[in-house]
Amino acid sequence: MEINENSVVRTVLTYKVNDELFAIDVINVISILEVCPVTKVPMAPPYIKGLINHSGNILPLIDLRIRFGLPEKNITNDTCIIVLKIKIDNELVSLGVQVDSVQDIFEIDTQKIESYPSVGTKYNSKFISGVYKTENMLLILLDLEKFLSNEKNVLLQSTVS
């Protein structure tokens, strides 16, 4: 987590997985889609739901719930796909991420970002770049780049819970 005197405002998109509020930088977001037909890939790991056609490009769709280590949930009206372009292992990758719902666009003051405690918490702090508190809510800044680049054993819930 870097705190820089010069950096002031970051614009983030907030989304919900399992009633918890997460945030991602809007720079990485390409678009938000409704749930669309998915082509399943045989023998793919369960968190890869399949492939989607995003304006002529074939993108993998990752179910964040399963990737977090949560049970699969039925698709609701709120279920959304966020199309992202992020750097994974130094390679720009486009992908779709399925979340329970998309909430809001939000400006946050970088200096108010707090670090996430590494012990005794619900989530594995390795993948969380910080938390941001407002009057009535708590935003978790998930480091998707780190989180998704780790190939195996990336349950968000840390073993010490």
Next chain:
Amino acid sequence: MDQYIDQFKEKFIEEASDILQELEKSLLLLEKNPKSKDLIDSVFRAMHTLKGGGAMFGFKLVSSFTHHFENLFDLIRKENLTLTSDIINLTFDSIDHIKILLKNNEILDDKLKNIHENIINRIEEYSNVPKKDSNIENKIINEELNRKKETIFFIGFYPNENILLNGSNPFYLIEDVCKLGQTYVIGKTSLENGYDNYNPELCYTKWYIILRTEKSVTEIQEIFLFVEDECNLDIVLLDNAQLQLNNTFFDKFKSFVNKNDCNTERLVEYINNTIKDNNGNEIIDVKQKNENSNLDSLSTIRVSSAKLDELMNVVSEIVSIQGKLALFAEKEGNEKVKIINEELEKTTKQLRDNVFNIRLVPLSTILIRFNRLIRELSSETGKEIDFIAEGTDTELDKNSIELLVDPIMHLIRNAVDHGIEDKNTRLLAGKPQKGIIKLKAFYSGSNVCIQIIDDGKGISVELIKDKAIELGLLKKGEKVSEKEILDFIFLPGFTTAQKVSNISGRGVGMDVVKKKVTDLRGDIGILTQPGQGTTFTLTIPITLSIIEGLLFSLGQQLFILPMAVVDKCYIFDKELTKGTLNNLFYNGTKYIPYIDLHDFFDIKSNRAEVQELIVVGFDNQKVGLVIDKVVGGHQVVLKPLGKFLREQDFISGGSILGDGSIALVIDINKMIRKFSESISGSMAQIV
């Protein structure tokens, strides 16, 4: 500002490598024709550009180094010094050195420093003795470039009226003829009974074609092979004197055809007469041609391949949007929409083909490296070798071409080392002293074939067999075909060379060659004749991103198999598999192992009532795939699946279908390998 300079530097390096490549090309030509003033000038100019550019962008070493060279070639240019093969060798060394200098702008280690000074000294030696020495001149092989012999044919193609009824399309035939060389085609339609009795299913047109080509009559005849019975065909070899195939001639020819009722004899007579009239203009025409080729080289632009990829993406998007429209038009049944869709379809197809074409580059772009390789190997081994390249304007996907350089280099190296014998052996065998290595490229359907042919001693099948038995790959007395034996050389670590040489024989390589070629979805074949030589044939798809595929359904989803691997489709009848072990399917002549894709892919949805089976070729074996239903052929624009699905490498990519859904393209080799891993044991004997 710094970043701009870096950018410029990058550009310069890019440019410099181009210049160096041109330089190499000129030098190789110079070697054959050391007196050509044009070539010497072009070398001088290239050096000069390098020097100037180098100085401008801070490549001081490159600049100062090339300065020495420029001087040397200036002397040659002014005829104060004669170009010798030593100087050419020195120049080649220097080009390599400049390449190194471009990478490291400073000389850091002593070794490099020594080389640097050594070369400069050598250059100085030559530059300081500006004397003519006529003896050295003789060392240079003075050989004119063999120009391929072109001949001119007149082809009269007179189809019968009902040629169209059999589904033949004369236009395709004519198109094929046009591919053979420079052509001029006139079609003449005669409606004897006027439009009232016109029957659109009949053909009323005759075609007269003038073709300038290197091909033989048989090759022209081959084109018309399937319509032989439906047409009269005359192919006449015209007077070999230079016929002026220019517009004036064609205009005359056309008006002659239009005015007269022509048969072949009359036309040939007419053309032959014209030739005699025309001989005077020739020189002017050649000059014009030269100017044109200069223009050609100028009218190219450099585009980063990332931009092309982007363009390609957009185009594929348009293709799939058009597919949507087609579907909509089909459903709605609105005639206007249908017409618009048809127009759009035509244009999008054109657009797509054009964009894919941009990615294609001719084989000649990598040729220079082979030229140099042979030159070096020739001096290293003391074997004299002529390198002949044919069909180098054959085009391939840029990515494929770059990936092919190493395998081809390796094959050439092998040909020189193992194939071509030394001088004495050759003379004893009654062969010319000089060995020949030929690189031949040509189209074959949607593939490009590249052959590396040598006229050396060939590969000894017996030797390989013995070695295979020695290594335990083969049992003594086991019956195997020659092809199967030859395939052993593609196994890692397999070599029959008695001693390891500098160039090859370590047994590393052929397996890598095979792997690289298979990675490009290509194939490699060997033909060898003891004492006559060996031919390696690489068959590579023209582009990696479009393939012809067979669409089939499996559960709710669609999959695609490359058409190239599909052998036959059957209705899958469980009865036929009864009484056999290990999933074998009897096709009437023999048993074929099959894989049930429902089970293998763990697809939960229901099976079709009547399932089908696709037999695919895999490593010379046949394997059946049980699927639900074959849908049909499909032009596949292959798209990668990205790194998340790297583990699923038996899916080589996806393709977006007309309705926007995605079909997965199966890589049959990897899939069967995966299958055999998952079953390991029961399937092992098959694969």
